Amino acid sequence: MSEQTYTYKVAMSCSGCSGAVDRVLKKTAGVSSYDISLEKQTVVVNTSLSQQEVLDVIKKTGKAAEIA
Template sequence: MSAHKYKFEVKMTCSGCSGAVERVLKKTEGVDSYDISLEKQEVLVNGSIPYDDLLAKIQKTGKQVISGTTLE
């Protein structure tokens, strides 16, 4: 499977919020690397996981996903 880059705008208000997203991404198969920015309210993910699967995983944290795009 080919690797993709995704960018999500996720509403995170504290380090607990970003920590919840990080815990989910850490356990998700098909995620090679990620970068979570609480200041920018942004989650960047590299991996072979399909967009819809990744979106569902982030939404399961209870955090609001404002937008998401595929960069590559």
């Protein structure tokens, strides 16, 4: 599968929240890069995974997340 860029809305209220998302994405095979914006409450991910697979990984943090 080719590389895709997906944007997600993720409920993050502090740097600990964004840190949790950072930790799971860092460990996920197929994720080449990502940008977490605590201010905008968004996560932009460049990946070879499907949009749903990445959403499921983000949801493992316990944060409310949805496709933006």
